[in-house]
């Protein structure tokens with residue numbers, strides 16, 4: 001009897017191993033094809049030349065790069081951000097480089113309000129435009145101790161990272177479904193959505209929400225709407241402390257990968273290295289829990305604590321990481 005259970009268990013372990021290996025190989029092959037072989041679609045033809053792209057957080061690293069690349073392709077832009085001065089500066093810069101470009105500035109702080117009236121007012125400012133693409137990009141990353149987070153900050157971040165994408169999609173989706181051409185929704189998630197990242201607190205959970213929300217949209221509306229779940233690893237922007245190293249990619253690389261895959265791929269990880277890294281973490285998380293905890297979680301914890309101590313020198317907490 002024991003031998004039977006043992007041989008069943010080992011057969012099961014082999015099957016899981018083979019499945020994981022084949023799954024990883026397929027992911028890697030797809031990643032190589034999309035990075036080195038396949039050509040991007042003609043987006044203006046697909047979504048309509050001169051149509052409008054609504055982008056949240058356009059003043060950040062990834063957001064402003066979307067603006068530059070989409071303006072170059074002939075789209076018009078709704079710059080939906082919280083800081084009027086930064087939005088004006090961005091608009092001026094974009095118009096200097098692309099004199100034909102039409103823009104509309106909409107000011108909104110998504111952390112402040114999540115009421116239906118707030119979103120109705122936003123939507124009213126955009127509803128007469130032929131919007132062909134919505135890019136849910138604005139988000140905030142906070143690391144540190146969950147138990148120290150002020151409640152209002154948690155609410156604001158939930159409003160921004162999850163509420164805004166869901167509600168903007170809700171307000172636009174009926175227009176998108178009625179539109180003659182196809183439309184697109186890009187949700188900027190993160191590689192940290194694949195595992196529970198310590199000290200990044202609810203951020204990785206909010207990105208998981210966004211990835212699953214994208215999956216739902218793709219499943220339900222994929223015949224009319226191109227949905228993209230963009231899950232980058234570290235990108236050299238403000239959010240990542242503008243860090244430039246072998247494990248970061250530029251915002252330009254991140255956005256060109258997103259636009260290269262749009263309409264052809266549901267989930268995009270913009271770098272082969274990040275893609276491999278994501279696969280390794282995923283396999284460790286699922287099947288090699290001690291390795292996941294010992295190496296990945298502890299490594300991330302050390303990094304996060306070190307940056308936390310740099311920011312909060314006065315806080316006394318256990319042993320200071322080296």
Ligand SMILES: NC(=O)c1ccc[n+]([C@@H]2O[C@H](COP(=O)([O-])OP(=O)(O)OC[C@H]3O[C@@H](n4cnc5c(N)ncnc54)[C@H](OP(=O)(O)O)[C@@H]3O)[C@@H](O)[C@H]2O)c1
Nearest residue numbers: 057059060061062109110111138139190234235237239240
């Ligand atoms: N950088 C990375 O390593 C990385 C990795 C994976 C995923 N991502 C994702 O990429 C997206 C863009 O991030 P980024 O790297 O470009 O960061 P970023 O440079 O910090 O830009 C963040 C953008 O969000 C806007 N924003 C922040 N709080 C807001 C609020 N309450 N209401 C409205 N807008 C608000 C910011 O506006 P202000 O300019 O006014 O502050 C800025 O435009 C985010 O969704 C992020 O989670 C980034």
